[in-house]
Amino acid sequence: MSEVRLLLLHLTIMVLQVPLCHGACVEVDSDTEAVAKGGFKMGCISCKKRGEVPATATVDWFFKAVDEKEYTHIYSYYSYEDKDGEIMDDRFYERLAWNGSKRTDDLQDGSLYILNVTFNDTGTYRCLFNRILNFGTYEHHTNATKVIKLRVVPERTRSVASIFSEVMMYVTVIGLQFWLLVEMIYCYKKISAAGEEALKESAAEYLAIASESKDNCAGVQVAE
Numbered sequence: 475m476s477e478v479r480l481l482l483l484h485l486t487i488m489v490l491q492v493p494l495c496h497g498a499c500v501e502v503d504s505d506t507e508a509v510a511k512g513g514f515k516m517g518c519i520s521c522k523k524r525g526e527v528p529a530t531a532t533v534d535w536f537f538k539a540v541d542e543k544e545y546t547h548i549y550s551y552y553s554y555e556d557k558d559g560e561i562m563d564d565r566f567y568e569r570l571a572w573n574g575s576k577r578t579d580d581l582q583d584g585s586l587y588i589l590n591v592t593f594n595d596t597g598t599y600r601c602l603f604n605r606i607l608n609f610g611t612y613e614h615h616t617n618a619t620k621v622i623k624l625r626v627v628p629e630r631t632r633s634v635a636s637i638f639s640e641v642m643m644y645v646t647v648i649g650l651q652f653w654l655l656v657e658m659i660y661c662y663k664k665i666s667a668a669g670e671e672a673l674k675e676s677a678a679e680y681l682a683i684a685s686e687s688k689d690n691c692a693g694v695q696v697a698e
């Protein structure tokens with residue numbers, strides 16, 4: 475009987491692992507460390523507070539290098555124009571790509587991607603959302619600003635030890651998955667052999683386990 479419980483416990487854990495993702499807007503902070511010669515996504519998310527009101531938005535990006543005092547306008551994006559944004563600064567010529575929401579008036583993600591990062595890209599970036607909420611009879615403007623302090627680090631030269639530990643990590647993960655699969659097949663065979671009576675019994679037990687774990691999501695029931 476304990477195998478049945480173990481299997482059901484595994485299934486419960488797997489169900490709990492399904493990400494609770496409903497496409498809701500979440501304002502996560504951007505990364506701040508770019509690797510030279512690579513690409514880097516500067517995140518800028520501004521969630522619309524009134525979901526039901528139609529809106530249009532423009533996103534502008536500004537840049538201030540470490541030795542500069544003023545921000546320079548480097549990029550503009552208009553939600554109502556069905557094309558990529560416009561690069562306004564020669565230092566970023568052909569090196570900026572829109573990574574935000576596409577094909578929607580109602581943009582909430584204004585992220586920008588820098589290609590071929592150089593050390594000259596070190597500095598402060600400012601992203602400005604200028605949103606117009608349309609209430610029919612009148613329009614309401616809101617602005618939101620995010621600031622990203624970008625550091626550029628040299629290309630990583632990886633040590634043998636770090637490559638080895640990464641390989642070991644994959645071996646462990648795959649090994650554990652395989653073990654889980656083998657165990658599930660084994661348990662399944664046991665259950666089939668146990669017959670219908672045992673199945674009914676275990677279903678009742680599963681419901682008991684499930685309702686217990688609902689009360690305490692983190693609580694793991696250990697089979698005796």
Ligand SMILES: *[C@@H]1O[C@H](CO)[C@@H](O)[C@H](O)[C@H]1NC(C)=O
Nearest residue numbers: 511566567568569589590591
């Ligand atoms: C970026 O780097 C790639 C590969 O090194 C190169 O082919 C491309 O021309 C570079 N683009 C710019 C805009 O510098």
Ligand SMILES: *[C@@H]1O[C@H](CO)[C@@H](O)[C@H](O)[C@H]1NC(C)=O
Nearest residue numbers: 513515571572573574587589
């Ligand atoms: C961001 O833009 C770059 C360059 O165009 C592209 O390679 C990358 O896939 C984009 N990422 C997302 C999440 O849109």
Ligand SMILES: *[C@@H]1O[C@H](CO)[C@@H](O)[C@H](O)[C@H]1NC(C)=O
Nearest residue numbers: 565566590591592593594595
């Ligand atoms: C970085 O800036 C310096 C000084 O303005 C310039 O000489 C150099 O060419 C720039 N490097 C790159 C990769 O743009």
Ligand SMILES: *[C@@H]1O[C@H](CO)[C@@H](O)[C@H](O)[C@H]1NC(C)=O
Nearest residue numbers: 602603604605615616617618
């Ligand atoms: C929002 O930003 C734009 C562009 O900088 C500016 O013209 C406008 O006055 C700002 N609106 C508010 C409400 O701050």
